[in-house]
Amino acid sequence: MIDSGVRPNAVTYGSLIHGYSTSGQFEEVVRLLEEMRGQGVEPNLFTHNTVMDYLCKHGRTKEAAELFYSMAEKGHKPNMVSFSIMLHGYAIEGSLAEMTDLCELMARDGIVPNICIFNxxxxxxxxxxxxxxxxxxxEDMLKQGVTPDEVTYLAVIAGYCRMGRMDDAIKKFNEMIDMGVAHSLTIYRCMIHGYFRHGNFLKAKELITEMKNKGIRPCPRKKPKN
Incomplete structure (x- = not known):
């Protein structure tokens, strides 16, 4: 495009960078970013989010954070997507302190978390x-008027099951119906595994029976190809 006298703008560069990021060609992403700067084109919010997403998914959260915190200096205020990307990156690493800092920044910016961020x-x-x-x-999620979904309940139930707090797990399991969230095969498996793991075989078998009575059955295993 440049050779033919047409100068790409931020949107064009953003689309190209998104394509290269999606296909894992980060060397091309870096090349395009350098080309943008050389042409005096400032990456927009979409491009920043695209690059941060790639970095976080490839274990380069520190670099993503540098880009995140430099955005405001360049006139691009992080949006809900930006925070979601960074929180997910930190969550993978178990960097809870950094997640807390981001939550405080969101609150200062007046951004109310959506279902994705709460999850x-x-x-x-x-x-x-x-x-x-x-x-x-x-609890804050409920106060903000955000309704928990299956992902929310699975995270909570799995957490309680890992700790052996099966009474708390079954309370959340039963609460799902009141909240209009159906019990899925994944939720049942989590509860059943929790009971088996902590020695309550009777409860596990009761849930297996309940699951079958509801017509929820494991997907049949595919036969290996010869």
Whole structure:
């Protein structure tokens, strides 16, 4: 395009960078970013989010964070997608302190978390066994008028099951119906595995029977090809 006298704008570069990021060609992403700067074209918010997403998914959260915090200096205020990308990156690493900093920044910017962000936060703390904090986010979610979904309940139930807090797990399991969230095969498997793991075989068998009575059955295993 440049050779033919047509100068790409931020949108054009953003689309190209998104394509290269999706296909894992990060060397091309870096080349295009350098070309943009050389042409005096400033990456827009979409491009920043695309690059941060790639970096976080490839274990380069520190680099993504540098880009995230430099955005405001360049006139691009992080949006819900930006925060979601960074929180997910930190969640994968178990970097809870950094996640807390981002939550405080969101609050200062007046950004109310959506279902995706709440699920990331709840799952991160539940996986680390910090259920008290996970449940604080769960309660805040309800206060903000955000309805928990299957992903939310799976994170909470799995967290309780890992800790052997099966009474708390079954309470959340039963609460799902009241909240209009159906029990899925994944939820049943989580509860059943929890009961088996902690020696309550009777409860596990009761749930297996209940699951079958509801017509929820494991998908048949595919036969290996010869």
């Amino acid at each position: 990331i936060l709840i799952n991160a703390y539940a996986k680390c066994g910090i259920m008290d904090v996970a449940m604080l986010f769960f």
